[in-house]
Amino acid sequence: MATTAQPSVETIRTRLARVDDPELDESIVDLDYIESLTINESEVTVTLVLPTAWCSPAFAWMMATGARDELESLPRVTTATIRLEDHMHQEEINRGVNERLEFEEVFEDADDDIEAVRRTLAEKVRMSRQYRAIGALREAGLEDDQVVELTRDAIDLGDEDEAGADSDTVVVYLADGAFGVSVPAEPIIEYLQKATEVDIVTQPTDRVFATAEADPIAPEELDRIQHRARLTGATVTGQGTICEGLNRARNL
Amino acid sequence: MYRHDGEDVFVIDAHVHDWDASEENIIHEGGEQFIQCFHDYHTAFTPEERQWDMDEYRKYSDERMVRDLFRDGHADMAIFQPTALSEFYEHGFNTVEDNATLTDEYPGRFVLNGRFDSREGEDGLEELERQKEVHDITGVKLYTAEWRGDSKGWRLDSKDSFEYLEKCSELGITNIHAHKGPTIRPLNRDAFDVRDIDDAATSFPELNFIVEHVGFPRFDDFAHIGAEETNVYGGISVVAPMAHARPRKFGEIMGELLFWVGEDNLLFGSDYALWEPEWVVEAVMEAELTSEQRDEFGVELTHDVKKKIIGENAAELYDIDIEERKQELADDEITAEFDLEDQYSGATAD
Numbered sequence: 001m002a003t004t005a006q007p008s009v010e011t012i013r014t015r016l017a018r019v020d021d022p023e024l025d026e027s028i029v030d031l032d033y034i035e036s037l038t039i040n041e042s043e044v045t046v047t048l049v050l051p052t053a054w055c056s057p058a059f060a061w062m063m064a065t066g067a068r069d070e071l072e073s074l075p076r077v078t079t080a081t082i083r084l085e086d087h088m089h090q091e092e093i094n095r096g097v098n099e100r101l102e103f104e105e106v107f108e109d110a111d112d113d114i115e116a117v118r119r120t121l122a123e124k125v126r127m128s129r130q131y132r133a134i135g136a137l138r139e140a141g142l143e144d145d146q147v148v149e150l151t152r153d154a155i156d157l158g159d160e161d162e163a164g165a166d167s168d169t170v171v172v173y174l175a176d177g178a179f180g181v182s183v184p185a186e187p188i189i190e191y192l193q194k195a196t197e198v199d200i201v202t203q204p205t206d207r208v209f210a211t212a213e214a215d216p217i218a219p220e221e222l223d224r225i226q227h228r229a230r231l232t233g234a235t236v237t238g239q240g241t242i243c244e245g246l247n248r249a250r251n252l
Numbered sequence: 253m254y255r256h257d258g259e260d261v262f263v264i265d266a267h268v269h270d271w272d273a274s275e276e277n278i279i280h281e282g283g284e285q286f287i288q289c290f291h292d293y294h295t296a297f298t299p300e301e302r303q304w305d306m307d308e309y310r311k312y313s314d315e316r317m318v319r320d321l322f323r324d325g326h327a328d329m330a331i332f333q334p335t336a337l338s339e340f341y342e343h344g345f346n347t348v349e350d351n352a353t354l355t356d357e358y359p360g361r362f363v364l365n366g367r368f369d370s371r372e373g374e375d376g377l378e379e380l381e382r383q384k385e386v387h388d389i390t391g392v393k394l395y396t397a398e399w400r401g402d403s404k405g406w407r408l409d410s411k412d413s414f415e416y417l418e419k420c421s422e423l424g425i426t427n428i429h430a431h432k433g434p435t436i437r438p439l440n441r442d443a444f445d446v447r448d449i450d451d452a453a454t455s456f457p458e459l460n461f462i463v464e465h466v467g468f469p470r471f472d473d474f475a476h477i478g479a480e481e482t483n484v485y486g487g488i489s490v491v492a493p494m495a496h497a498r499p500r501k502f503g504e505i506m507g508e509l510l511f512w513v514g515e516d517n518l519l520f521g522s523d524y525a526l527w528e529p530e531w532v533v534e535a536v537m538e539a540e541l542t543s544e545q546r547d548e549f550g551v552e553l554t555h556d557v558k559k560k561i562i563g564e565n566a567a568e569l570y571d572i573d574i575e576e577r578k579q580e581l582a583d584d585e586i587t588a589e590f591d592l593e594d595q596y597s598g599a600t601a602d
Contacts, residue, residue, distance in 0.1 A: 245296030
């Protein structure tokens with residue numbers, strides 16, 4: 001195999017930015033969890049430090065395996081080694097992640113399987129993003145029944161290959177496509193991403209929004225659902241504020 | 253007292269500690285991690301010029317505590333919330349008996365709470381009786397994430413716990429403060445869980461359940477329980493210092509708390525010495541919701557609401573008559589020592 005240049009720090013960081021803190025819905029790069037990076041030809045070592053030594057091992061595990069798997073999907077990376085530091089379970093996690101064990105093999109006492117934890121957190125993130133997306137649609141003048149009945153094929157994100165993909169707005173078609181309403185793109189796109197990931201929206205005719213239990217929403221329920229989703233968002237960002245403060249304190 | 257809107261507001265700091273994390277007292281690495289983590293919380297939200305260094309933070313004098321609370325901290329009274337952590341600290345971290353030194357010295361100023369741990373069986377029940385007999389406690393602080401042997405925690409809705417809650421009810425220990433915040437019990441799925449409060453609160457309607465740190469990171473679970481159960485309260489320590497460091501975020505969380513849990517069910521606490529009440533009380537009392545937050549939540553953080561949170565709600569739970577107490581405090585030792593006569597002069601006039 002022809003030796004190509006080793007991957008750049010920039011490439012590594014960009015790829016790591018795809019890994020989110022599952023509780024905070026923000027990338028581990030933006031959250032400053034990456035303590036250091038070593039690139040030795042096709043081998044990469046990442047040192048991770050989380051805001052508290054007691055951060056749930058399930059969450060730490062998700063970030064560590066996420067970082068490993070994202071990096072190893074790069075063509076120029078053969079092995080990614082993860083070093084979690086300053087964590088009360090760093091030994092178990094580092095061994096498990098680097099020896100490619102399952103979470104349940106490493107933490108035999110854990111009550112939850114990691115997929116269940118991941119699913120619960122992803123659902124919380126979906127709800128907090130749904131709150132913002134619905135807020136944007138109501139702000140743009142949609143009635144509650146139009147919001148709850150909206151299907152995926154009624155949202156035009158623009159042609160993603162064209163320059164217009166960077167547009168700040170998306171178009172939402174109402175009354176069977178009779179007319180379109182322009183809505184800020186960011187909350188809609190972020191929401192759809194997560195809704196697709198958790199299988200709420202998979203088909204063009206799927207309703208876009210759903211309750212936390214994945215049921216369709218009745219228009220008269222929408223206020224209550226929004227209150228709950230707002231609270232979920234406050235929980236995510238409130239915890240984010242605490243973690244961000246702790247992370248800053250730990251790095252002083 | 254804190255002067256706000258032309259009125260002297262009675263302040264009860266409902267969450268304080270007198271701890272010892274000196275190196276001599278630490279017998280397990282968890283003890284060192286614990287105090288280091290506390291110090292991280294401290295520096296995360298404390299204004300730079302008010303931060304303590306680690307040595308001071310490990311162990312502070314009774315004199316300093318009394319000054320920080322009553323001379324500088326605007327507090328009229330404070331409630332001790334003990335934390336044993338006896339697997340980490342040789343003589344415990346912040347024990348009932350340590351706290352009792354100060355409450356015995358300044359009985360009008362402090363409320364002493366006890367503790368229990370439902371894994372302690374008959375001995376624990378007897379210990380609870382002893383705490384009632386010796387200290388006449390009316391509340392307990394529970395630390396469900398505490399280690400004990402192989403166990404990394406316990407739940408309030410367990411059969412054992414119900415036995416203790418029954419005992420509390422029988423003894424007239426009505427205020428059950430449960431720490432529901434960051435834990436050291438990370439493996440169990442209950443690690444961050446506040447949901448055990450739900451069943452306990454429904455089963456013991458005669459008791460009040462104060463969820464300290466409003467359940468973070470499970471704030472949403474707490475808010476739903478608080479909305480349903482009238483005997484569930486939120487202790488806002490950890491949230492309170494955000495009023496200074498992150499005022500907008502503080503407003504948002506208060507908006508949610510007022511919306512779900514309500515103004516009668518929220519208690520102020522500095523969590524001393526996590527944070528000092530002086531700047532925390534000031535920040536909370538001066539905090540305002542933005543106009544968007546008022547529209548969004550349909551609630552107001554008025555002077556009267558803040559008065560409830562900063563003192564009246566705790567007074568209600570602990571059966572403290574604020575006007576009577578002011579008269580009593582007007583000529584106590586602390587008032588004399590720190591020249592606080594002026595703030596209680598209204599109380600002695602009649």
